[in-house]
Amino acid sequence: MPLPEVVVNRSSPVPLYFQVAEQIERAIQEGDLVAGDRIANEVALADQLGLSRPTMRQAIQMLVDKGLLVRKRGVGTQVVQAPIRRSVELTSLYDDLKRAGMEPATVVLALDRVPADDETSGRLNVAVGAGLWQLVRLRSLQGEPLALMRNYVPESVIDLGEADFGATGLYEHFRANGIHLRVAHQTICARLVDEAEATLLGGRVGDPVLTMTRSSYDDQGRAVEYGTHLYRPDLYAFETTLVDR
Amino acid sequence: MPLPEVVVNRSSPVPLYFQVAEQIERAIQEGDLVAGDRIANEVALADQLGLSRPTMRQAIQMLVDKGLLVRKRGVGTQVVQAPIRRSVELTSLYDDLKRAGMEPATVVLALDRVPADDETSGRLNVAVGAGLWQLVRLRSLQGEPLALMRNYVPESVIDLGEADFGATGLYEHFRANGIHLRVAHQTICARLVDEAEATLLGGRVGDPVLTMTRSSYDDQGRAVEYGTHLYRPDLYAFETTLVDR
DNA sequence: CAGTGGTCTAGACCACAGT
DNA sequence: CTGTGGTCTAGACCACTGT
Numbered sequence: 001m002p003l004p005e006v007v008v009n010r011s012s013p014v015p016l017y018f019q020v021a022e023q024i025e026r027a028i029q030e031g032d033l034v035a036g037d038r039i040a041n042e043v044a045l046a047d048q049l050g051l052s053r054p055t056m057r058q059a060i061q062m063l064v065d066k067g068l069l070v071r072k073r074g075v076g077t078q079v080v081q082a083p084i085r086r087s088v089e090l091t092s093l094y095d096d097l098k099r100a101g102m103e104p105a106t107v108v109l110a111l112d113r114v115p116a117d118d119e120t121s122g123r124l125n126v127a128v129g130a131g132l133w134q135l136v137r138l139r140s141l142q143g144e145p146l147a148l149m150r151n152y153v154p155e156s157v158i159d160l161g162e163a164d165f166g167a168t169g170l171y172e173h174f175r176a177n178g179i180h181l182r183v184a185h186q187t188i189c190a191r192l193v194d195e196a197e198a199t200l201l202g203g204r205v206g207d208p209v210l211t212m213t214r215s216s217y218d219d220q221g222r223a224v225e226y227g228t229h230l231y232r233p234d235l236y237a238f239e240t241t242l243v244d245r
Numbered sequence: 246m247p248l249p250e251v252v253v254n255r256s257s258p259v260p261l262y263f264q265v266a267e268q269i270e271r272a273i274q275e276g277d278l279v280a281g282d283r284i285a286n287e288v289a290l291a292d293q294l295g296l297s298r299p300t301m302r303q304a305i306q307m308l309v310d311k312g313l314l315v316r317k318r319g320v321g322t323q324v325v326q327a328p329i330r331r332s333v334e335l336t337s338l339y340d341d342l343k344r345a346g347m348e349p350a351t352v353v354l355a356l357d358r359v360p361a362d363d364e365t366s367g368r369l370n371v372a373v374g375a376g377l378w379q380l381v382r383l384r385s386l387q388g389e390p391l392a393l394m395r396n397y398v399p400e401s402v403i404d405l406g407e408a409d410f411g412a413t414g415l416y417e418h419f420r421a422n423g424i425h426l427r428v429a430h431q432t433i434c435a436r437l438v439d440e441a442e443a444t445l446l447g448g449r450v451g452d453p454v455l456t457m458t459r460s461s462y463d464d465q466g467r468a469v470e471y472g473t474h475l476y477r478p479d480l481y482a483f484e485t486t487l488v489d490r
Numbered sequence: 491c492a493g494t495g496g497t498c499t500a501g502a503c504c505a506c507a508g509t
Numbered sequence: 510c511t512g513t514g515g516t517c518t519a520g521a522c523c524a525c526t527g528t
Contacts, residue, residue, distance in 0.1 A: 319526030
């Protein structure tokens with residue numbers, strides 16, 4: 001029984017390869033397929049499900065890209081011997097926490113318009129002096145400060161004046177306004193907090209912080225957001241899955 | 246001129262989609278295609294190059310996955326407005342530095358056999374007490390300590406006793422012995438160094454460090470390596486490119 | 491409406507691994 | 510040698526975007 005109970009619904013708007021990948025992923029997460037198991041070959045699977053081989057292959061490729069399966073020519077496809085973790089996706093911390101069922105609270109420390117300086121103009125591909133929204137937020141989890149976030153968004157991209165960032169994440173606000181993020185570049189490093197940061201984050205001068213800077217681009221390739229964030233390393237870490245392609 | 250000077254060599258062993266992707270990437274990096282440029286549609290490109298549409302599509306997909314292009318249905322494919330950076334790959338720091346033309350020096354502080362404890366056995370999917378190679382290295386750049394790396398490899402995977410890790414990276418040693426890494430899970434965080442670490446890294450107690458733990462899996466899905474590394478944040482940062490799929 | 495990417499088919503041949 | 514994934518073809522229809 002190389003792959004139990006996968007069925008596809010051809011009248012669903014969900015792509016066939018996605019349906020198949022979803023069900024295989026669930027089989028892995030529920031233990032029907034365990035680490036090291038080999039699944040049937042692509043041709044047999046495609047035949048078994050009544051799909052063409054390219055479609056079946058696309059389903060498997062999706063899980064290879066997620067780091068759940070590995071393929072080896074001449075051998076077959078196997079489940080990776082790794083504990084179950086989700087891969088890093090293009091979301092904000094707010095999304096992360098909500099998905100985990102936590103209830104983060106966000107305080108907006110500043111929301112104003114500033115001219116682009118050398119740093120932000122370069123990151124956002126706008127002229128020096130161009131109008132930017134500046135958003136500074138402190139995010140806490142059960143009363144404990146977790147992250148201090150500073151974001152810049154060109155005025156030409158969206159009007160942030162109307163948004164309530166105590167209730168809505170920045171990325172959620174983008175999505176609701178038809179801006180679809182596609183690519184982001186992140187740099188992660190560490191340093192010590194200064195006095196102002198320590199006060200806000202509930203620590204002392206000399207505490208370490210994780211720093212993350214990120215530039216995000218939408219589906220037109222346009223830079224829409226640049227952020228510099230500080231995270232308390234005792235409460236947050238970055239997890240990534242790398243896949244060799 | 247939507248896509249200048251792409252030619253394919255059908256007698257080359259390099260896959261056609263790879264040849265095409267390579268040349269488009271070079272066109273972007275050399276400025277022949279600049280941020281915001283739209284390339285011709287898939288059908289036209291395939292026709293122009295004498296390829297089938299799926300092959301042309303695969304070439305474009307490769308660059309979308311790298312974060313160089315973005316696609317939008319009904320609109321087209323455009324170059325992302327981002328400064329040129331390489332995407333994170335599944336390599337060691339040693340590979341990174343060598344590629345950058347730097348000459349890192351590595352000192353092996355320890356190479357011995359230890360029994361797996363609770364932590365390492367869980368990370369490597371071996372029994373508690375199973376034999377592991379332990380490798381501790383200090384990496385420096387032009388005399389300046391950069392990273393302190395501790396790695397564990399099951400004895401059942403490979404014999405590390407013969408290797409010279411002053412001259413060869415761990416990943417390079419894997420490759421040379423037919424072990425092909427495919428997937429890795431990383432966690433990045435920060436803390437303060439203790440006294441022993443500070444001495445080795447050339448700093449003082451109270452300095453911040455970037456921490457990274459990584460588990461790597463080969464093309465059979467087998468856990469082959471677990472490492473906990475410390476990086477000096479003034480000399481190193483993690484860069485990642487995220488792509489929404 | 492025309493143009494674009496998104497999905498899907500039913501084959502084919504090849505390269506590599508293991509027996 | 511057999512079986513596997515890797516690549517490639519020449520079409521097709523659909524969904525979405527912007528005019």
